[in-house]
Amino acid sequence: MSVIHPSCATPGACQAVFTVANYNLDLTLNSGQAFRWRKIGQAWEGVVGSRWVRLRSAAGSIVAETAEPVNRWDWLSHYLQLEADLAAILAAFPPDPFLQQAVRACAGLRLLRQDPWECLASFIVSSTKQIRQIEQIVEQLSRRLGAPVAVPSGHPPVHAFPTVQRVAQATETELRGCKMGFRAPHLLATARILAQGGFCLDTLAHLSYEEARERLIALPGVGDKIANCVLLFAGPFPEAFPVDVWIHRVLQEQYFPGGHPSLRVLRQFIREHFRPWSGYAQQYLFHYARVIKARGARQSGRH
DNA sequence: ACCCAGGATGGAA
């Protein structure tokens, strides 16, 4: 349970301290689940909803700062998932040597709870892109189509992620201008379906995992992987397990040595081996495989 | 110059 100590000593600024144990901001904000966080010095700057936020790690706490005074901080503690009991989640992981190794290597890695539309749009744009490029595309999309948000005086301008309506009004050429290439028509088509009201992302939370997944996959540019990303990073579905090239590779190496399991076989294994917190397990495996292990491989001359 | 990246899609085998 996080304790909040808000203060607004400085006019036009506001700050709060969240007491939280075992929360690694560096890993969490830089693990390919959200794309708008930038590390400036020791702090992370980003946009949550329509608010600019600066986050800093302290001893047993996270210090948050906004540009304008705010009355409540639940929007941020919810986004950061401060109430999640990470120790209990990790304790329920299977006694799997490789997974436990990933947990030790990525201590304090968490899952965020993002806005469904921003998450969906970001991942539609993510296909066959490196995380660095996804960040660039989302940045341009926000700068060109997003509404300006309040920032501290002297700070360069920052824009919110564009609304569904704004993206739906855009042209394909306009979206391609953000360097998203062949993903532009997918994003545009999905935005227009959502803007028409034929699909409400907020209702997904009331559905079962399978039903919510089916609905997401019906959207243009959304397949099994991206649907699972949205269900895990924006929805209350901790069993969601995105399988991208990194996860596919590491699962094959570690659990099917010498084999070539189909996605169907993989899904069966994932369901029974990693439950009930398979989504968390996935994030540890992903980050461990992508950053830690890849870096080690480079340094030791392999590859 | 080559290969790869938090993939999805439509069509062929």
Add this chain to the structure above:
DNA sequence: TTCCATCATGGG
């Protein structure tokens, strides 16, 4: 079912 080419773009 599974396999395959195609789609843009930038990084290493």
